[in-house]
Amino acid sequence: MNKQHSRTSGARHRTIAAGIASLVASLLFAHSSSYADSDVLHILQYHHIDTNTPRSTSTTPLLFEKHLIHLETEGYKVVRLSEAIDTMKQGGKLPDKAVAITFDDGYRSIYEKALPIIRPHGFPFTVFINPDALNSGSKEFISWDQAKELASSGAEFANHTIGHIHMIDKKPEESNAQWIQRISENVEDAEQQIQQKLGYSLKMLAYPYGEFDRELTQLIDQLGYIGFGQQSGPVGANSDWQTIPRFPLPDDYGDMNSFKEKLKTLPLYPVDTQPTSVVVRNTNPPTLTFTPSAVSAKLVACYGSGQGRINVELEGNLITVTGNQAFSSRRFRYNCTAPAGNGYFYWHSFPWINPEISD
Secondary structure, eight states: OOHHHHHHHHHHHHHHHHHHHHHHHHHHHHHHHHHHHHSEEEEEEESEESSSSOGGGEEOHHHHHHHHHHHHHTTOEEOOHHHHHHHHHTTOOOOTTEEEEEEESOBHHIIIIIHHHHGGGTOOEEEEEOHHHHHTTOTTBOOHHHHHHHHHTTEEEEEOOSSOOOTTOOOTTOOHHHHHHHHHHHHHHHHHHHHHHHSOOOOEEEOGGGOOOHHHHHHHHHTTOEEEOSSOOOEETTSOTTSBOOEEOOTTTOSHHHHHHHTTEEEOOEEEEEOSOOBOOSOSSOEEEEEESSSOGGGOEEEETTTEEOEEEEETTEEEEEOSSOOOSSEEEEEEEEEEETTEEEEEEEEEEOTTSOO
């Protein structure tokens, strides 16, 4: 082979390689953009919209308004949660940059503070309620009449149990069969009251405190409900419909930089996750193993609640994660992320519950 042919052949190979690299990159970014736009739903979760309520569950009206303005000016499509979930379950496509707004507990500030901010935007929203709270006449919660007024301004209402209970906790001497009966009756009672007062049943349940375990999710599935947690993350077509994530947005986690980052996330879709139970019994911190199906394990970083970045070990594409030290709270998370390109990040939150610790 002469030098001229060698140079020509080398140039041709470099051109082909560059073309392949360009094609792969374009396909990757096109996939990320399409995936983010039409296959993913970001669910926002709020409690109080107020300045004089517990900081851990409160978003100031000013910050809440900034969130809504960002959604509108940046072209996000705020969708009705029940309709979006139905669409995804049936394999349909959502509008580009779909977002759903939810509130838990039915606090009075939703009516007094949040509604005047939402109404000019015309955004739909979902309120998960404990009917007993509305029946109580407490000034802390909305009334049924106020719920109907909220409904006329775009709200829909769904189940948050009777009494806002720790659903996974069994009473002393309570058998598993008795627990199943008690929880089933609680959920169905709440749903019936919503249907009687408001005229519909969405069969959507937000777990109080965001607590669930495998037994509970199986029961909720058997009862025909969609289940929503409080662990952060985007929802995708392959999400578990009994453990749907939402992004909690109190002031501490909802500043504008964090808010914008959370809207730029894609599902990490972990598989082969062990242990299958989220309940911490004997080992604290718990050890988690999983394989990320959306991205190489080498790109994944994980963070523990209050501990920052935690240890990640790799064996092929299998990830083993352990907290840096024991967790002292009843509920905590391992949040795992990886760059997805085009400004997006893969994200999955693994919730843990230590029932030996009370709130």
